[in-house]
Amino acid sequence: MSTKSQGKQRFKFVGDTIAELRKVAWPTRQEATYLTTIVIIVTIIMAIILWLFDMGFAELMNIILLGD
DSSP, X not given: OOHHHHHHHHHHHHHHHHHHHHHSOOOOHHHHHHHHHHHHHHHHHHHHHHHHHXXXXXXXXXXXXXXX
């Protein structure tokens, strides 16, 4: 493949990418803020739940292995 042909393919790729990005239905600032807030809240809740499970399993292992 020639260098000229590779250059045309790269330019076509960039042009196609820009064309696809123009078709995207971007969220409004309010929607993005709302969804980001939801993700942060769910992440915090899941972190707390996983931490509680971890603490429970650690305590269970202490009881089983160390007899405490």
